Amino acid sequence: MKKRGWLALGIAAGIIGSFYEFVPRKTIKSIAELLLFDMDVLGHRIRHNDLILAGTVLLIISFVSFYKVYKLSRNVKIINKKE
Amino acid sequence: MSKFYPNFLFSIVVTIVMNALDMVYHLATGWAVHLNYVAIKLSVIFLSVWMITQFIGIGKEEGVVASIFGPFMFYIYYVFAGATLNREIFRIDEQFWFFFLHAALMLIAYFAAWSFAKGKSHWARTTGFILAASFASIAFEALFLMIRMRIDGFDEETSARMMTLSLVAVPVIAYILGAMAGVLIDNFIKKNYLDRLVAGIIAFALIYLFSKDLTHAIFAFVFVNIAYYVIHSYKKGIISKAQ
Numbered sequence: 001m002k003k004r005g006w007l008a009l010g011i012a013a014g015i016i017g018s019f020y021e022f023v024p025r026k027t028i029k030s031i032a033e034l035l036l037f038d039m040d041v042l043g044h045r046i047r048h049n050d051l052i053l054a055g056t057v058l059l060i061i062s063f064v065s066f067y068k069v070y071k072l073s074r075n076v077k078i079i080n081k082k083e
Numbered sequence: 084m085s086k087f088y089p090n091f092l093f094s095i096v097v098t099i100v101m102n103a104l105d106m107v108y109h110l111a112t113g114w115a116v117h118l119n120y121v122a123i124k125l126s127v128i129f130l131s132v133w134m135i136t137q138f139i140g141i142g143k144e145e146g147v148v149a150s151i152f153g154p155f156m157f158y159i160y161y162v163f164a165g166a167t168l169n170r171e172i173f174r175i176d177e178q179f180w181f182f183f184l185h186a187a188l189m190l191i192a193y194f195a196a197w198s199f200a201k202g203k204s205h206w207a208r209t210t211g212f213i214l215a216a217s218f219a220s221i222a223f224e225a226l227f228l229m230i231r232m233r234i235d236g237f238d239e240e241t242s243a244r245m246m247t248l249s250l251v252a253v254p255v256i257a258y259i260l261g262a263m264a265g266v267l268i269d270n271f272i273k274k275n276y277l278d279r280l281v282a283g284i285i286a287f288a289l290i291y292l293f294s295k296d297l298t299h300a301i302f303a304f305v306f307v308n309i310a311y312y313v314i315h316s317y318k319k320g321i322i323s324k325a326q
Contacts, residue, residue: 021163052164056127060156064134067148072138 003072010065017058035082089320092313093141093196094133097149098125099222100215101192105185106225107255110248116291117243118229125320127160128153130188141321146193154185180182192218209266212314217262219310220286220303224254227302254303257289258282261307278310 001009019028025048028035037046102125109116131153135145158179191214192305198211232242265282283304291300 021159047165049164053123053126054161055163056156056160057130059159060127060130060134060152063152063156064131064138067135080262 003069006065006068007074010062010069013065014059014062017055017062020055021059022055025051086320089317090136090141091133091319093200093321094129096196096215096219096313097132097189097192098129098315100195101128101153101185102191103218103222103225104188104191106250107221107251108188109186110246110251114224115243116229116246117239118226118233119239121152121225121229123160123164124157132154132193140196143197146190146197150186150189150193152178153189153314154182157185160181175176196314196317200313200321213259213262213266215314216282216307216310217259218267219313220262220306221255221256223306223309224258224303225251227299227306253293254286254290256284257303258307260289261285265311279308282311284306 026038037051039046102121102202105124106116106121108114115126132149138150139145139148158181195211195214195218198207199215202208202211229242231245232245237245261282261284264285265278268281269278286307287300287304291297294300
């Protein structure tokens with residue numbers, strides 16, 4: 001994946017992750033109840049903590065994507081300096 | 084060996100060693116160790132380490148970043164997740180200062196695993212290996228004990244109350260002594276599999292001697308061998324990747 005792809009992934013994962021991590025459950029419910037995924041998956045009810053865990057996973061993906069963008073930019077700078 | 088496999092195993096070792104160090108600290112200082120919390124900690128820290136290792140790389144800078152980022156994400160999870168254990172009875176590592184402890188333990192775990200694979204001096208490699216092998220076995224042991232309690236039908240609070248330092252003290256000593264003896268054997272007799280066999284037998288014998296529990300002792304032997312396999316496999320993969 002190229003720099004632009006990582007950047008897009010970082011932004012998308014960051015927005016969705018932050019939404020589930022930091023926005024209170026009541027606010028999410030007021031926006032749309034569907035966003036709470038209040039259903040059973042393989043006999044397991046999706047709870048608030050599951051959504052927080054999903055948010056944490058998305059924030060990890062977001063951070064690593066931005067870190068990758070930083071690394072790619074730094075590599076380009078080093079190559080340009082050598083040239 | 085594909086790039087994915089050694090990275091995956093390296094991340095597993097860093098995660099479980101960090102968790103074992105953390106668990107020993109918690110038990111020694113009277114903080115609760117509970118399967119569900121350990122499972123979340125393992126998942127968040129593993130994902131952070133694996134994603135950085137897989138997509139960025141393995142190195143000093145990556146180690147420092149993963150050591151700060153993993154525990155920070157775990158702290159964030161704690162802040163926003165709802166409580167499942169009764170906080171009036173159990174003390175959980177959710178205070179902010181635990182972030183610094185987790186980061187320090189993560190640094191130890193990461194650089195122990197890293198120095199075994201890439202360390203230049205024999206001393207660094209040996210220390211890294213003893214730390215990684217013994218604490219990886221301790222992590223398997225702790226998971227075994229907690230899952231066993233769950234299978235035996237103990238509820239969350241009872242099993243958290245039963246998880247004490249005295250329960251893991253003998254296995255901790257057994258695994259560390261086993262790993263040290265394995266390294267000594269490896270230094271004198273360079274024969275494949277003899278080191279892990281000796282380490283496994285020492286863990287088996289000590290645990291059986293003190294607990295008189297054959298199943299537990301057999302599992303201890305298996306845990307040592309799994310830990311040795313995982314650690315040697317990621318090292319082989321990382322070295323072949325570098326060449």
